[in-house]
Amino acid sequence: xxxxxxxxxxxxxxxAAIPQHVINNYEYTEFFPKEEVKEVVDKIGVFERRxxxxxxxxxxxxxxxxEKLISDNNIDKSEIDLLVFISQTPDYRMPATSVILQDRxxxxxxxxxxxxxxxxxxxxxxxxxxxxxxQNSNLRKALVLDGETRSKVYxxxxxxxxxxxxxxxxxxxxxxxxxxxxxxxxxNSDGSREGLIKIDAxxxxxxxxxxxxxxxxxxxxxxxxxxxxxYMHGGDVxxxxxxxxxxxxxxxxxxxxxNKEDFDYYVFHQANxxxxxxxxxxxxLEDSKIPATISKYGNTSSVSVPLTIVSELKDxxxxxxxxxxxxxxxxMTWATGIVPFVxxxxxxxxxxxDGKAV
Numbered sequence: 001x002x003x004x005x006x007x008x009x010x011x012x013x014x015x016a017a018i019p020q021h022v023i024n025n026y027e028y029t030e031f032f033p034k035e036e037v038k039e040v041v042d043k044i045g046v047f048e049r050r051x052x053x054x055x056x057x058x059x060x061x062x063x064x065x066x067e068k069l070i071s072d073n074n075i076d077k078s079e080i081d082l083l084v085f086i087s088q089t090p091d092y093r094m095p096a097t098s099v100i101l102q103d104r105x106x107x108x109x110x111x112x113x114x115x116x117x118x119x120x121x122x123x124x125x126x127x128x129x130x131x132x133x134x135q136n137s138n139l140r141k142a143l144v145l146d147g148e149t150r151s152k153v154y155x156x157x158x159x160x161x162x163x164x165x166x167x168x169x170x171x172x173x174x175x176x177x178x179x180x181x182x183x184x185x186x187x188n189s190d191g192s193r194e195g196l197i198k199i200d201a202x203x204x205x206x207x208x209x210x211x212x213x214x215x216x217x218x219x220x221x222x223x224x225x226x227x228x229x230x231y232m233h234g235g236d237v238x239x240x241x242x243x244x245x246x247x248x249x250x251x252x253x254x255x256x257x258x259n260k261e262d263f264d265y266y267v268f269h270q271a272n273x274x275x276x277x278x279x280x281x282x283x284x285l286e287d288s289k290i291p292a293t294i295s296k297y298g299n300t301s302s303v304s305v306p307l308t309i310v311s312e313l314k315d316x317x318x319x320x321x322x323x324x325x326x327x328x329x330x331x332m333t334w335a336t337g338i339v340p341f342v343x344x345x346x347x348x349x350x351x352x353x354d355g356k357a358v
Contacts, residue, residue, distance in 0.1 A: 002187045006131040008179035010301035010340055013173045015069035015347035016310040017061045018297065019050040020358055023166070025298075031157045031224075036267045038174050040163050045273030049166030051151040054356045056089045058147030059097050059104075061169025064357040066105055069171045075141070077106055082133060082142040082186065083113045083122045086126045086302055088330070089149045090115060101145060112139075119197070120269050120329025121187075122146070122302035123170075124337040128185040130174050142174040144240065148301040153199065155225035157215065160234060166298035169352075170306040177342075184338040186252040188244070188333055196236050197330040201227035237332075241275055244334055246282050249326055252336040262322055263338075265313060269327035270294040270304035271340060279326075301329065314346040 025041045025048060026034075041047065052061070062085065070077065083105075085098035098212055100114040107113075112133075116126050123146050130142045147169030154161040201212035212227040225231060253260060266289055268276045273294055280290055291312035293304070304326050309317075321341040326333035349358050 002088045004185040005126055006135050006183045008178055008180050009131045009176050010084055011172050011344055012175050013069055013073045013345040014310050015065045016170045016307050017064035017352050018348040019052045019056060020166045020351040020353040021051050021053060023049040023051050025163050032159060034091050044300045045295055046163055048296045052149045052167040056352055057091050058089050058149050058169060059091050059101055060355040062145035062147040062171060063104055064352045065169050065171035068347050068350050073345055077088040078108055079140045080143050081139040083111055084126055084130055084144050086116045086122045087148055088117055088119055118333060119331055120301045121335040123305050124325050124327055124335035126186055127337060131183060134174055134176055143176060144172040146170050146303050148303050150301050153230045155229040157224035159223055164299045166300050168300040168303045168307050170303055178344045184252060184256040186248055186336040189333045193332040196332060197232040198229045199230045209258045240277060240332060241328055242243045245328055246279055248334060248336050256338050264321045266290050266324045267305050267308050270299055310346055317341045317344045332357040
């Protein structure tokens with residue numbers, strides 16, 4: 001049973017950055033008839049998204065969020081001893097983007113820096129790693145950066161994924177403090193389902209070539225993508241979610257010795273409206289406790305949970321608040337986190353264009 005428990009560690013500040021370019025999903029009709037687009041958009045509930053321009057990477061979004069976070073909270077950069085960058089859309093295959101950001105942010109050469117590549121559950125996984133390192137060391141501050149540019153991964157000609165994904169970056173400061181109570185994490189994986197969400201080529205099993213970037217029709221519905229575009233089997237993903245996610249949430253709540261009424265907010269991965277509504281209904285949760293950003297940002301992968309906190313819970317996390325975080329995705333992996341927030345400072349969202357905050 002992969003259940004972890006920590007104490008006296010928590011998030012003290014959060015910031016987020018999004019691309020300036022807004023995609024109106026109803027007008028995303030270059031490759032599909034307007035009637036078909038409307039049907040898809042109405043069903044998934046993603047009305048707007050943010051797309052990074054060609055000069056903006058995940059690291060740029062995270063850099064802008066981190067600079068905002070550091071400025072707003074008067075953070076001494078010399079006290080940041082750990083930087084973790086979470087993403088499946090890094091700047092390069094190597095070096096690690098975390099190391100580039102360490103230098104770009106002007107952090108000490110004594111800073112620990114590494115990347116986490118996991119997918120939609122990665123923010124919760126990453127928090128558990130950082131919480132563990134903070135609790136069992138003399139590290140002063142940790143900077144968690146989570147960024148994705150999924151718009152660069154999926155084909156705009158594949159209706160099964162063309163209207164879902166967006167781009168964003170977040171930054172969080174994690175510190176030790178007696179004010180934080182216990183945190184609980186449940187981390188899970190099932191590699192037998194690795195084919196549910198995948199990019200077949202472009203890695204080292206099936207390396208990039210002239211053939212892997214050629215687009216072709218992939219099914220009887222006329223969807224088009226290359227072997228280096230992402231794809232997913234939505235029905236199978238949904239069946240996985242309804243079986244595993246409510247059960248994991250319930251088990252984690254029981255492990256923590258809590259009741260579902262104890263939580264101020266449930267922050268779910270923003271996969272689509274239908275999935276989250278199903279989970280809420282099955283668990284009999286109050287709608288007022290479930291913030292959502294899927295309609296205006298789409299599915300931003302691992303960024304969706306912290307972005308939802310920044311976007312929807314700013315000025316709502318004064319005092320002691322108990323949040324339950326839940327996410328699932330590529331792998332398949334899934335995670336639940338029970339995390340106390342105590343006077344967490346949340347910055348206004350920053351917009352980024354041409355790699356820079358505007």
